[in-house]
Amino acid sequence: HNLLRIANAIPASLGLRDEVDDWIKFANAGINSELGTVSGLEKAIIEARKIDPGSPLYNDARSTINRWEREIEDVAHLERARQLASGGNIPDLRAAIAEARLIPQNNPRFREAQNLINGWSNDIKITEDRPFLTRANELASYGDINSLQRAIDEANLIAPGRPLHGEAQKKINQWRRQIETQQDQPYLEQANILASSGNYREAVAAAQQVRSGRALHGEAQKKIKAYQREINASNNLQQAFNSANAGTPDALAQAISYTQKIPAGTQVSSQSSQAANRWSYQILAMANERANSGNISEAINIARKIPSGTEAYAEARTQINYWQKQLNPPPPPPPAPAPTPTPFPTTIELTPEKPQL
Incomplete structure (x- = not known):
């Protein structure tokens, strides 16, 4: 052209x-x-x-x-x-x-x-x-494990290098995941039941039955992480109560620190918050006792052990400021200077009166 x-x-x-x-x-x-x-x-x-x-x-x-x-x-x-x-x-x-x-x-x-x-x-x-894939799809449509496995066997008849091999492999992977889901779903359901009754360790064991590489492994790992979070929260709360049993300011402060490791939203988070607030007031009460007995320095040291984030913390800071002023009162103001006397005049000027007419 x-x-x-x-x-x-x-x-x-x-x-x-x-x-x-x-x-x-x-x-x-x-x-x-x-x-x-x-x-x-x-x-x-x-x-x-x-x-x-x-x-x-x-x-x-x-x-x-x-x-x-x-x-x-x-x-x-x-x-x-x-x-x-x-x-x-x-x-x-x-x-x-x-x-x-x-x-x-x-x-x-x-x-x-x-x-x-x-x-x-x-x-x-x-x-x-194509007939292999058609037959495999028909078998897979029944949805049960046996039919899905037969569908996989049928699709595997398409050898590597054949035009439909890629499509067949995608189907096989899909059906294999369906089989794994049906096989492993009972483990997760059992784990949920155990967790709902507070048996988190048994729930972890149930969810761990889902092996790596399986279709539900990711979901199982998320559940295990959540269950372990509850287990750790319960352990921290138990350690908090064990520490609080000693009843000393240091022990109560340590108990509060354990509760502050417990994430919000866990089953024991509300209980731990209540306990921490209660223990913070106990520490403050001990500080007040020391102050009332005249040991203000020790009262300040005890009140300082109350961690932030507890209900008694703000009140404790106010008390500490008050006690510090008692220990270190401001110096008295300097005396006022004496008034300067008014000088007496040395001469008196007399104004002559005008004569009356």
């Missing part, structure tokens, strides 16, 4: 009419050859033969004609192969492949023939393997 456009664009004033005519003939021949059919090649040869022996294009035209003549037979094979393949069934496709293989490797149409052969070979494999 480009050659034809260029040839038509050459002005007649250049005196190249014969050469332009030959270029147009050659371009038209090329356009016909690109149709890829026997008739197209035959028309191309007829058009190219119109170029006279004296033309500068004659040798190129002859070599091109020879190539097109060799192609005609092979294009006929391709046309025949395509016609056979149009039937779509396996015998037709195999016949089409056999026809396309008649094209020799040194022929310009060889690559085209190979592409067609590869496509038809894939079509044959798909046609052969």
Whole structure:
């Protein structure tokens, strides 16, 4: 097409009419050859033969004609192969492949023939393997473990390298996860029942039955983490009560620190908060006792043990400030300076009275 456009664009004033005519003939021949059919090649040869022996294009035209003549037979094979393949069934496709293989490797149409052969070979494999997938899908539709396993076995008949192998493997993975879910779901249900009654250690053991790599393993791990969180919270609360039993300010402060490790939202979080607040007031009461007995320094030290975040903390800070002022009262203000006496005048000026008339 480009050659034809260029040839038509050459002005007649250049005196190249014969050469332009030959270029147009050659371009038209090329356009016909690109149709890829026997008739197209035959028309191309007829058009190219119109170029006279004296033309500068004659040798190129002859070599091109020879190539097109060799192609005609092979294009006929391709046309025949395509016609056979149009039937779509396996015998037709195999016949089409056999026809396309008649094209020799040194022929310009060889690559085209190979592409067609590869496509038809894939079509044959798909046609052969599709029934396996269809049967597998039918089996899997029942949904029970036995049917799903039979579906997997059926889909595994599609060998690696076959066009439908990837699709089959996706189905197999899906069905395998369904089997694993049905097998492992009872473990998680048992774990939930145990956890709802506070048996978190037994719940962890039940959820751990779901092995790594299984469909529900991720869900099981989330549950185990939640159960372990409850176990740790209960352990911290128990340690808090054990520490608080000593009844000393240090022991109570240590007990409160254990409760502060318990996350909100756990089953014992409310109980731990109540206990921490109660113990904080007990520490404050001990501090007040020391202050009432005159030991203010010790009262301050005890009150400082009350951790922040407890109900008694703010009151304790207020008391500490008050007691510190008692220990360190502000210095008395300096005495006011004595008033300066008014000086008595040394001379008295008398104003003479005016005589009365």
